[in-house]
Amino acid sequence: MYGSQGWWPLIEHNGTNPTKSGSIQGYHPNDYSFPKTKKQQFEICVGAILTQNTNFSSVEKSLINLNKHNLLKVDNLLNASEENIKQIITPSGYQNQKTKYLKVFASFFSQLSGRIPSRKDLLDLKGIGPETADAILLYAFAQPEFVIDVYTKRVFQHFGILENTEKYEDWKNFFHESLQTEKQKIQIYQEYHALIVEHAKRYYVKKPHGTQCPLKKFLQTQIQSK
DNA sequence: AACCAGGACGTGA
DNA sequence: TCACGTCATGGT
Numbered sequence: 001m002y003g004s005q006g007w008w009p010l011i012e013h014n015g016t017n018p019t020k021s022g023s024i025q026g027y028h029p030n031d032y033s034f035p036k037t038k039k040q041q042f043e044i045c046v047g048a049i050l051t052q053n054t055n056f057s058s059v060e061k062s063l064i065n066l067n068k069h070n071l072l073k074v075d076n077l078l079n080a081s082e083e084n085i086k087q088i089i090t091p092s093g094y095q096n097q098k099t100k101y102l103k104v105f106a107s108f109f110s111q112l113s114g115r116i117p118s119r120k121d122l123l124d125l126k127g128i129g130p131e132t133a134d135a136i137l138l139y140a141f142a143q144p145e146f147v148i149d150v151y152t153k154r155v156f157q158h159f160g161i162l163e164n165t166e167k168y169e170d171w172k173n174f175f176h177e178s179l180q181t182e183k184q185k186i187q188i189y190q191e192y193h194a195l196i197v198e199h200a201k202r203y204y205v206k207k208p209h210g211t212q213c214p215l216k217k218f219l220q221t222q223i224q225s226k
Numbered sequence: 227a228a229c230c231a232g233g234a235c236g237t238g239a
Numbered sequence: 240t241c242a243c244g245t246c247a248t249g250g251t
Binding site (some may be wrong): 007047048051053054055056057058059063093094097101113126127128130131132137147148150151165187193194196197200201 | 230231232233234235
């Protein structure tokens with residue numbers, strides 16, 4: 001129903017017909033060949049950190065600001081002063097801590113020199129938790145790591161699939177086990193998470209969550225009474 | 227005007 | 240391990 005979501009959005013790309021509106025027109029539906037450059041790869045990582053507990057439309061402003069100052073290049077971000085970065089990423093909030101997170105990650109990223117980071121190495125970085133690590137791995141490095149966010153939990157706990165109190169890894173295992181396809185796995189993981197977010201934004205923001213959810217038509221028998 | 231957004235960290239029990 | 244407070248801005 002919603003169609004391809006075109007995640008992860010990029011502020012500059014050569015994709016054709018970005019259909020989704022937004023301040024950066026960066027979505028690229030049905031094109032899973034991104035990131036194409038190291039700068040785009042780094043931009044996705046920066047966006048994943050900036051979007052923690054923040055609306056992505058606010059993150060877009062910060063990303064545009066960063067790009068305007070040419071700070072989406074790793075080396076330039078490493079050389080920038082913290083005060084400068086703080087001011088530039090103010091629109092997306094938490095600028096004091098996120099500036100430090102970006103500095104730490106930029107240092108890590110530059111030392112990768114093209115290699116794919118391990119999940120554990122990412123989690124050891126201050127400011128990178130399980131969700132941000134998986135978002136970076138899935139969308140920036142095309143690794144098969146399903147992303148679990150608050151929306152995912154909201155939708156699937158509504159139908160009694162799992163409880164919100166389950167651990168992050170348990171939620172992730174459920175999706176990995178349910179999506180055991182070798183074919184197009186990365187695309188499916190990327191698309192499915194984006195679709196969950198889109199769906200949850202429509203039916204799981206206002207409380208009580210999910211009252212108008214059209215999936216009830218298919219899953220009603222699984223709703224657990226409380 | 228209160229609520230929340232594509233979380234993570236630090237603390238004390 | 241786990242529950243809870245904190246971090247900041249901007250849109251609805």
